[in-house]
Amino acid sequence: MSVSVNVSGGISLDNSKHLRVALVGKPNCGKTALFNALTGSRQKVANYSGVTVEKKHGYFKTPENTLVTLVDLPGTYSLRSRSPDEKVTRDVVLNQFKEEKPVDLIMAVVDATNLSGSLRLVLELKQTGIPLIIALNMIDLAKLRGFEYDIEKLSSLLNCPVIPTSAVKKSGISNLVAEVDRHDQLETTSNRWQEPDRDMVREYHKEVHSIIRSIETRKGMPSLWSARLDKLFLHPVLGLFILLTILFCMFQAVFSWATIPQGWMQDTFDSLQAHVAALNPNSFLVSLVANGIIAGVGSVIVFLPQILTISLFIILLEDTGYMARAAFLMDKLMGGVGLHGRAFIPLLSSFACAIPGIMATRTIENRKDRLVTILIAPLMTCSARLPVYTLLISAFIPVKTVWGFANLQGLVMFALFAAGIIFGLIMAFIFKTFFFKGDRQPLMLELPSYKAPNLYNVLLELIKPAKSFLRRAGTIILSVMIIIWFLSSFPLPPEHATAPAIDYSIAGIVGKFLEPLFRPIGFNWQIVVALIPGMAAREVAVSVLATIFALSGTNDDVIREGLTVILQHAWTLPTALSLITWYVFAPQCISTLAVAKRETNSWKWPTIMFIYQMMLAYLMSLAVFNLARYFIH
């Protein structure tokens, strides 16, 4: 613990009191903004042992030099648990986590614009006997809408301090921090909490309303803007049209704007690789660094702009409150194949990369719904498939105008995207019907008022996926790249070898060994070899093919142009179509499987994912290869 504190905030533990504070509140109460306002960048994200729920800790110091560990708990309506997220909140608050230290103080976040929704949770928290401080958050917004409260009376009714705050405007934060210093004046009692049954929920509601009646000195108006915007955004036809427009912009951003910085990064890595390689062409260490580490890790890091772009869109949609509307609009459409409305966003993210997509499934409460979403996420066409698609399409699909307006190459690209979506939905239906039997979970979605996003929060939230992506690139992907470099370089070719070195390597031997298995779908051993390193990152297959066809030259474009021509001679059209089809379905990505393992906390699901994708890829390639041969000959 002390190390992480030092690393993340530069705060020393010496001579200071240490306090653990749990931050609890219902969803959409501004809890994350408050967490960010209190701790700034001194945050640490990890997983609770045994569960796949994120553990978010932040640190701050009070005026009296107490070091506070603030535990940000998942938003919940009640202390009783329904989703894995909510279970964590309950277990931390009730001190049922063996590995976690007990909480000294609870900071409850109450939405001042909607007291009735928040206060029932506060009453439940009171039952735990742990000292409680209330942050009456979004007080500025509540005032703006005309709400007025007798805060002193609220404090005396609840028998705990109530501090009005506005996390976004950063007002009241210092009062809140100062109140933490006075925590020892609050009494600790024994835990009287028990899971409320329906009658108790009703009792709590009655109590909440009698409290509100006595402290609400002026009733405010609901957000008029939200009501107006909802008329537009939730309109059955117009709303869907707006959603599609937002999605279009998102794709546009990912596939065209983000590719500009991506190009710069690629150039930097290429020249770095060339410089390092030129140091000593015969040294293995140099080869490892240049071809293994720089080329390999670089080929993954170049996707950072795309990950940041898609994360930015998702954070903005989340922060503004639009995300719940998207789930509303998509619920019935997704429900047709048994998916939950909330599965829409993770699947959408998967078009950039399945990894953030799978991570985004955490918002799906039900385990079965979440697993189905994770399983089909890799079928959405991710950006790493594009280099492969581009190469094969430009080599084998003629530039031709069909139906008077459409470009055939573009049409094929579109068909590949559509195939991923259609088969993703079909697989979801199959999983739901045969493996995850059971009725649908109800949808209960709060549609929060729209809010303008806060720049500070957006930036803090944007750093998180970037950090975790880079950390992964530096650990898992780095080690995989070293292994693959090793497999494709050893054993060394004999003295006067005529074929490229990779022929004699373990990868080459494995490729030739596996070739008979892939012959029915039209793959030769060179393709099989390319598929192996392509497991680390799909687009690596392109450069491996270039290496295998023993091309000289360092410029990427020369290689690609040359490769296009060479491929046209080396492969038949059925083989090329078969390979394209393979890439639509095959589990060509170790990182995705690793993330699926981490998120489901078991090897079972990534194994199932691997097997079904493999079978689907093989069967589809087999069909495409034979159909193409039948029609061409």
Add this chain to the structure above:
Amino acid sequence: MTNKLISLAKLKVGMSGVIEKIDEALLPHNIELEAGELERRLLEIGIIEGVHVKVLHFGLIKKDPIALQLNNGEITVAIRRNEAEIILVNQSIRK
């Protein structure tokens, strides 16, 4: 005078009423929850007896899901038509 209760799922956009009863026995299609759980979840999100509810929006396909405004804008929630069937409202009370 006895008021006729009507299922929330029967209300059109713009119509409103006061929730009088939540009865899980009225659920048309089963959902994967134990008895009493759906009722408890509805209560927890704020759908509770005595609350004024107004239908704001329907989804495109089969008018599902339904967006509801509770207590004149205190909170807006969305539920599916299937679950809305179990919520009985009284339209004659004005709030």
